Amino acid sequence: MNTSTSDERMLLADIETLREQFTQTQDLYREVCAAMFFRYGMTPTANKLYQLVRKGSMSAPAEALNRFWQDLREKSRVKIEHPDLPEALKQATAAMAVSLWSTALEQSQESLSTYRAETAEQLIAANAAKEMAELEMQVMLKSQESLTSELTAAKASIQEREHEVTTLQVRNESLDIQLASSKSEIAQYQSRLQVATQEFTLELEKQRQTSLLAEERFRVAEKRALMEVDRERLQSGKLQKELDLVRSSMVQAQDSHQKEMLALQEQTGNLRQDVGSLQGQLFALTEIRDSTMKELLMERGRMETVQSMLITGKTEMEQLQKQLQQSREAIENLKVELANERASRENEKQMLLQNKHQMKEGDVD
Structure with missing residues (x-):
């Protein structure tokens, strides 16, 4: 499992959540565009959007994508109009605001990429441990079945004796x-x-x-x-x-x-x-x-040996089940941390949007 596959799985989970929040087709495509671009650093396309959402006609994702790029260009453009400021100062202030926005966005993307990579690695390790535990449990189950058959044969032989x-x-x-x-x-x-x-x-x-x-x-x-x-x-x-x-x-x-x-x-x-x-x-x-x-x-000694081996196999299987439960709990904890991180990123995004909105209102005033 690589990072892109992990991002696609998380994106699909986010899309299922957005389906419940937004019933309108255009609103759903708009939010999916924002999630792909801001959360996962993907460039949204009409074909990709339709493959992910599969709602409405083929023109619906193209229309939503055009509106998304238009809104993004409008939000990223900073206009400072004040009659008392020189034109050069207005342009410098606008350039500085754009630079600050770009820098904050890049740092946010880098931090998010780092966190995604760490989360993906932890998820890979947890899944590997889970698969290993499941394999070991299957081996132990097969060994238990073999020991059970041997014990049954030994009991039958003892009864004959x-x-x-x-x-x-x-x-x-x-x-x-x-x-x-x-x-x-x-x-x-x-x-x-x-x-x-x-x-x-x-x-x-x-x-x-x-x-x-x-x-x-x-x-x-x-x-x-x-x-x-x-x-x-x-x-x-x-x-x-x-x-x-x-x-x-x-x-x-x-x-x-x-x-x-x-x-x-x-x-x-x-x-x-x-x-x-x-x-x-x-x-x-x-x-x-x-x-x-x-x-x-x-024969009785052999039966006691088989019974002790069976008890040992049961103990090892219980330990493997405990390890599997711990792996599942670790995965759940990672999911909770990922959800918290997403909420934190949403809060940061909202704060940035509010700051940008306040800056525009200040410029208008």
Whole structure:
């Protein structure tokens, strides 16, 4: 943005204000000519006036422009007519008045040009700061949208992980129940094995006692047989048969108890294998659960990091909004100062016109 563009924008704003103050076409063109010439140092032309105002026919701005130049020439011409003053003094006084008017007008134009340049530079800087703040705010908004999408994805992933953990916990609880049931069954089998072992031991002890008694009876009978060889030959055969039967029954009972013992030992081995398999499954599930918990903790850490980044982005966006508000306030202040300066220039112009009018009235007197 250069100074001419800024002047054109301010001129258009002034024209909109003049439209509300002057409803007559000629009056509006006259005021626009004065604003272009005195406020902005532009030379008004009929085409330029019509492009700016666009009111009436093409002859309206030409007529208003002719009247403006005619009024300006009349106002800039100083006539001093006094019967008591020499002609040379009249011309010198008129030349001095014209010189003073020209000097004041040039200084006013220079001061106004300087102020316009400073105001334009400040306005350019404020607009640049505003554009930069808006760009930064757009970047922050895009970053916020990206962080929001990442946070949503992280939350979805965490929910999936939590669902998996819940499923594994349910499976783990089910396996714990199965393991407890298996342990209970093992304890029952072990209890039954102990009872069977005790019963087998008692039965074996009974058989041993029976065998000892039979052997003792056999020894007694043998002694009797030796003492009564002749009388007890027939009875000794019977006793020998009984002894064989007792020994055979004892051997059969011992074999039966050994088979039962082997069967119980086989069942105990199978149960121990089942317990080992269940313990292995429980250990694998425990490792899976620990790994899942570690991944869940990592996902939660990532979510906390994303949330902190989002809070930082919001803080930076609020700062940018504050800077944008400050830039807007600075622009408003510049506009107020420009309006005050324009009012001051109008007052100076009115004072100059009044002084000129008073000088003409003094000359007439």
